[in-house]
Amino acid sequence: MKPYGLPLFSLLLLAAAITFACGSPTSHIAPSCSSAPTATNPSEPQAILLCPAVADAKDYPGGQVQFVSIGSFNTSPSPALPKPVLWGACQQNQSSTDVIVSAGGVARCASGASGTYTVWATGGPVLCNVVGPCGACGRTGTAQLTCP
Numbered sequence: 620m621k622p623y624g625l626p627l628f629s630l631l632l633l634a635a636a637i638t639f640a641c642g643s644p645t646s647h648i649a650p651s652c653s654s655a656p657t658a659t660n661p662s663e664p665q666a667i668l669l670c671p672a673v674a675d676a677k678d679y680p681g682g683q684v685q686f687v688s689i690g691s692f693n694t695s696p697s698p699a700l701p702k703p704v705l706w707g708a709c710q711q712n713q714s715s716t717d718v719i720v721s722a723g724g725v726a727r728c729a730s731g732a733s734g735t736y737t738v739w740a741t742g743g744p745v746l747c748n749v750v751g752p753c754g755a756c757g758r759t760g761t762a763q764l765t766c767p
Contacts, residue, residue, distance in 0.1 A: 655687045660699035663743035664690030667701060667760030675765040676728045682767075686724040688740040688760055701742025707754060708764070710736045714752040718764060728766035738762045 652670030668689045676682040690701035708718035708726065717732035726738050739754035739761045750756040 652687050655689055656696065656699050658696040658699045659702045660690060660692045660694065660696055661702050661744060662692050662694050664692050664701045664758045666691045667740060667742050667758050668698075669738065669740055669760040669762035671762060673763045673765075674726075675767075676726075677765075677767045681727070683725050683727045684738075684764060686720070686726055686738055686740070686762055688724065688742055690742055690758070701740075701758075703744070704740050704742045705750065705754070705756070706738070706740050707750070708736050708738050709753040710734065712753055717766065726764055728764070732766040734766060736764045736766065738764050 655670060668691070670687045670689060671684070674684045674686075676684060686706075688701055688704050689698050691698055704722075704724070706720040706722065706724055706726075707714075708720050709715050710717065715736060717729050717734075718726055718736045718738065719729060720726045720738055724740065728736075737753055739759050741750065741754045741757050741759045743757050753759070753761070
């Protein structure tokens with residue numbers, strides 16, 4: 620019988636790392652956002668992910684889509700919800716009032732809006748005077764919202 624020892628352990632460790640990185644049901648960053656973290660982190664995030672990454676307003680009650688910003692940090696806890704978060708929307712790198720995003724990340728299409736829009740969130744203690752049309756004042760995460 621051949622001993623499996625370290626090579627088998629290495630393969631199991633690699634499989635576990637891939638599973639967690641890809642958003643398994645036990646991961647804190649699930650693609651469905653069902654297991655988004657509840658803890659916050661006041662530091663500047665290294666990256667921000669928005670969940671859901673793609674949404675169609677017609678698939679949500681009242682056309683309101685709840686987006687969640689999840690930050691990846693160098694300090695604990697990570698992943699965590701970044702604080703504070705500035706939300707907005709744009710289309711083709713231009714500011715837009717066709718999508719309204721609340722301070723809590725709830726987006727809805729304005730009357731008559733149609734097409735695909737970028738919902739963005741900038742998080743962390745960033746000090747700047749100007750925010751671009753699609754965020755970019757610090758770490759910014761984006762998602763796509765389709766209006767009917």
